[in-house]
Amino acid sequence: MLAGQSQKELFVNEAFALLDALVHPVVESEAASPPARPRDGECWIVSSQAAGEWAAKSGQVAYFETGQWAFAQPVEGLAVYDRAARQFAFFDGAWLRAPQVSEPAGGSTVDVEARDAIGKIVTALRTSGILPQV
Template sequence: MLAAQAQKETTVNESLLAADVLLQPVVEGIAANPPATPLPGQCWIVGSAGTGAFAGHDSQIAAWSDGGWRFFAPMPGARVHDQGLGAERFYLGTWQKSVAPAAPLGGTVVDTQARSSIAAIIQLLTASGIFSVT
């Protein structure tokens, strides 16, 4: 803000909205079309070939506020929690999700304790939202 700036509250309000959306980002999911009745504070990742208010904002985070849609371009490494997916998504040029590796199977020597431990680790990472089940 500048000392003689008019409408300082606008600058402050926009900054608070950006902080609210980007500090602990949670999205409802991915949508190419804006939802009909979003609630203030709800966010979506804009899907490819966005339409309506989402047109031209592919891969950005769209946040609904009383003033309308606000769009935020992700930086490489950005992470969001996707409510619909129940897991994290991360941005590396496109929005991606981590998928759990396959549990170890087969082999010439069966080590049940190691396999059991690896399966438990995969299960915990999936339950915590690090890995996606789909």
């Protein structure tokens, strides 16, 4: 802010809204158009098929604040938690998510200890949000 700057509170409030959306971001999901009744503070990833009010905003994080949508262009390395998918999404030029991984089953030789260890690793990755919940 500058001394004598008009409407300083608007710039400060806009900065706080952006911080709120991006410091520990949680998105509802990924969508092509805004939800019918968004709540203040709601964030979404704008999908590649963006339309309507979100047209030309593909890949950006849309956040709803004080009755209007604002958008933030993600930078490489940004991670957001996707509530609907129950996992993290990472931005690396595009939004990336870990694929669903099946726990080991079957095989000609069953190694109980190895299967147990791999199962615990898969559980830990799901719990941490790296892999989606089943």
